[in-house]
Amino acid sequence: MKNDRRTFVKKAIAGATLASVGGMLPGMSAKSYGRIMGANERINAASMGVVSRGHAVGTNFASQEQCDVIYSCDVDIRAAEKFAGSVNEIQGSKPKIEKDIRKVLEDKDVDVLIVTAPDHWHAPAALMALKAGKHVYLEKPCSHNPHEGELLMEAQKKYNKVIQVGNQRRSWPNVMKGIEELHNGVIGRPYMAKTWYANNRGPIGVGKQVPVPEWLDYELWQGPAPREAYRDNILHYNWHWFWNWGTGEALNNGTHMVDLARWGLQVDYPNRVNSSGGRYRYNDDWETPDTQIINLEFDNNSVITWEGRSCNGKHIENGSVGTLFYGEEGSLLIEGGNSYKIFNLKNELVKDVKNDQEIDPTNRTNPAQALDAMHIQNFFDGITKGTEVRSEIVGAHKSTLLVQLGNIAQRVGRTLDIDPKTGNIQYDPTAMELWKREYEPGWEPTV
Secondary structure (H helix, E strand, O other), X not given: OOOHXXXXXXXXXXXXXXXXXXXXXXXXXXXXXXXXHOOOOOEEEEEEOOOOHHHHHHHHHXXXXXXXXXXEEOOEHHHHHHHHHHHHHHHOOOOEEOXXXXXXXOOOOOOEEEEOOOHHHHHHHXXXXXXXXXXXXXXXXXXXXXXXXXXXXXXXXXXXXXXXXXXXXXXXXXXXXXXXXXXXXXXXXXXXXXXXXXXXXXXXXXXXXXXXXXXXXXXXXXXXXXXXXXXXXXXXXXXXXXXXXOOHHHHHOHHHHHHXXXXXXOOOOXXXXXXXXXXXXXXOOOOOOOEEEEEEEEOOOEEEEXXXXXXXXXXXXXXXXXXXXXXXXXXXXXXXXXXXXXXXXXXXXXXEEOOOOOXXXXXXXXXXXHHHHHHHHHHHHHHHOOOOOXXXXXXXXXXXXXXXXXXXXXXXXXXXXXXXXXXXXXXXXXXXXXXXXXXXXXXXXXX
């Protein structure tokens, strides 16, 4: 039945919230909470980029009772048709198929644009949507480069629309509770956060120039990016490892954990950033680091580190991802799921808040549907009730900038001095050249 998935997601949201401490108002039952979650006015969404992760996010939107997905927008006609079929099964109506986002945004019936296209499209598409009067759900990273983040903040103020960035863990109940405990001094003053991601990605080979497949509009796929010839090892995932379109593992997965670290330490911009690493595992076309350590120092005597290993999946603290806070009186570990642990200075476990939802952080498609639905519901509340969204664009830009600065330090090969009030790179005009990017003429993003 078309409502089966919507019913499942709604019940899972209520269950996850019930499992959290203080997750709902006193005296509120799961049944009444479920009714409230479906009581918002209807929202029409268009989904841009519906391959893999985009398919999962878009169908999650369709699974929300107050939302209809009315456009399937992708330059891959096969993906667009597959997504439209999936949405039809969920909501009982088939979205229109349109490959050109500019045409989608002309439709006044569209309230929300879901941007899950490749990284080079994130900010340009969001800016187009804001100018067209749409709210935006923007998958991380919010931008391909720091300047685009600045444009997004300016545009959000100008057009007064809601942007929710896909840092979904900000809406996971036990993660929220762990951060709250941290802020309340459970481990004393936290002064260091170690973050990591580990996977076993294989080689991508050396690409060969081949004809563009008939199912793909490669010109539109490139969009704002300077043109490169089509090769057989770019789509649909390997673009992450090319600077022209992607941002490497640091922004692909590091953004999530570094965002938690910044949130937990309550810091904004660093004063010093360095990075070491490279493409160490294979000899192929992969340009971004497959092994990288980023260090971010802050004025309040604290530090964030990120360790990324794309080609060796050895776990840290029994997890492929995580954020570990070190404080004056203990440590607090946020694992890959909706859980956290607290240790004293003797390394003894003193509190273990269990994960109550199945999570697979290495699943790049849909690791946590029901928990992520809570982030979507928070976005809807921002639109219909004026609720502050949990990953608004200013905070999301600050977190994204941290790993962007790490990548810039990596590419220029030296430590960067940063203005802790603005996040700008100081005394290094060569590094500042990477603050922006070049665009294909006619595709330059504007506010």
